[in-house]
Amino acid sequence: MKRGLLALPILVLFLCASLAWFLGWPASLWARDSVSVLLIGQTQGGMADRDQAVQGLIRQALERKAEQQGLSLSLHGLDSTRPIAELQQALDELGDIDVAIGCADSVCVRHILPLLEAREISLIYPGSSEGLFDSSALIHLGLVANQYLFPAVSWVQQHLGADLFYLGSESARSRMLGRMLNSQLLPATGLPLIGEEYVGTLEQLPSLADKILTYQPDVLMIDACEWFERPEFVRMLASVPARKFSLCVDQRPPLNVDMYFVSHYYDNVHNPVNLRLKERISHPDGIAIMALAAVDFFIAAHGHKSTSVVERVTDQLRGRNALTASGSMAVDFQNAASWHSVFIGRHTGQKEQLLWVSQGLMRPVMFPGLEAPSDWQHHLTIYWRNNGGLWRSGSVQGEPWL
Numbered sequence: 001m002k003r004g005l006l007a008l009p010i011l012v013l014f015l016c017a018s019l020a021w022f023l024g025w026p027a028s029l030w031a032r033d034s035v036s037v038l039l040i041g042q043t044q045g046g047m048a049d050r051d052q053a054v055q056g057l058i059r060q061a062l063e064r065k066a067e068q069q070g071l072s073l074s075l076h077g078l079d080s081t082r083p084i085a086e087l088q089q090a091l092d093e094l095g096d097i098d099v100a101i102g103c104a105d106s107v108c109v110r111h112i113l114p115l116l117e118a119r120e121i122s123l124i125y126p127g128s129s130e131g132l133f134d135s136s137a138l139i140h141l142g143l144v145a146n147q148y149l150f151p152a153v154s155w156v157q158q159h160l161g162a163d164l165f166y167l168g169s170e171s172a173r174s175r176m177l178g179r180m181l182n183s184q185l186l187p188a189t190g191l192p193l194i195g196e197e198y199v200g201t202l203e204q205l206p207s208l209a210d211k212i213l214t215y216q217p218d219v220l221m222i223d224a225c226e227w228f229e230r231p232e233f234v235r236m237l238a239s240v241p242a243r244k245f246s247l248c249v250d251q252r253p254p255l256n257v258d259m260y261f262v263s264h265y266y267d268n269v270h271n272p273v274n275l276r277l278k279e280r281i282s283h284p285d286g287i288a289i290m291a292l293a294a295v296d297f298f299i300a301a302h303g304h305k306s307t308s309v310v311e312r313v314t315d316q317l318r319g320r321n322a323l324t325a326s327g328s329m330a331v332d333f334q335n336a337a338s339w340h341s342v343f344i345g346r347h348t349g350q351k352e353q354l355l356w357v358s359q360g361l362m363r364p365v366m367f368p369g370l371e372a373p374s375d376w377q378h379h380l381t382i383y384w385r386n387n388g389g390l391w392r393s394g395s396v397q398g399e400p401w402l
Contacts, residue, residue, distance in 0.1 A: 053288075139331065143249050165220050222247060251286065
């Protein structure tokens with residue numbers, strides 16, 4: 001009798017598994033833990049190609065990691081350009097989400113973060129930003145401005161020249177970098193910017209080139225990162241004789257322009273992580289590196305999760321270390337930002353050359369220049385108001401494209 005009672009549960013399990021197989025249900029769903037991930041980025045607009053490429057890397061890495069860890073993976077995509085009301089409805093329909101990964105710039109984060117905070121969903125953000133976010137829902141894996149702008153300006157003035165012309169875009173980050181250059185870095189050396197411009201439309205390019213030629217700077221420092229996607233902008237840069245230095249830490253310089261650059265990624269042929277990465281990505285850059293690091297951080301923390309409440313998920317991720325394709329990095333527990341090595345190189349179109357690397361990991365200071373968060377929020381608010389409520393604008397023959 002006892003033997004029959006013991007056999008009964010086994011028989012029930014066998015019948016359930018057989019029924020699942022007969023109905024076409026994956027048997028792995030019975031045995032695996034499950035994880036639900038929201039991928040966020042643009043599907044239209046000027047940065048859609050970049051966002052979709054980053055999402056593709058995240059998706060592939062998650063699927064591979066889930067298979068290795070025995071996880072049942074549920075992936076959902078969300079277009080960050082949709083109106084707030086549509087995003088709210090989409091999130092409500094999705095239900096429980098373990099984590100959100102994505103956004104390749106701070107414009108996207110600023111748009112989506114309040115909705116995630118309200119639903120207690122943590123966002124792992126792989127990109128760099130102006131460092132203004134103060135949210136328990138955000139794990140920031142990219143650099144903030146003082147991690148790379150300070151050493152970059154020092155190196156440029158020492159090796160390339162003292163007269164700097166700054167060219168940014170109509171984005172909050174570019175405005176923050178311009179303010180840091182004007183009010184903090186250059187005054188400390190007694191050298192003002194000889195020119196400062198922000199490109200917002202394609203029609204501005206001829207006058208910008210004329211102004212740069214007129215001022216004749218030693219170095220043109222560039223943070224108009226989204227404009228690297230425009231051939232007309234790249235041709236304008238190539239026509240300017242000044243040395244060019246890119247502050248776009250997340251992306252590689254255009255292929256056909258001789259340009260110096262600062263980055264948190266450089267091809268380290270002795271790093272096994274880098275070798276594995278290059279098997280999958282032919283031209284890795286900072287945003288690709290951090291997108292894959294986001295997957296590693298989340299999968300490592302997932303095994304310890306007891307709930308999706310945002311503070312607990314965030315705390316599990318903070319303080320973790322990782323070996324990336326550039327070397328080691330660590331998430332700062334207090335700031336939820338990451339420590340990085342910083343590299344300065346030169347890209348000639350034919351080859352890349354490493355010129356400088358920080359001796360250790362650079363510490364993030366989330367509020368650039370050590371000003372109070374309220375000061376920076378105030379400046380951003382004024383900029384947002386004066387810019388007609390837009391964080392970024394741009395047009396080609398009067399038609400918006402950014």
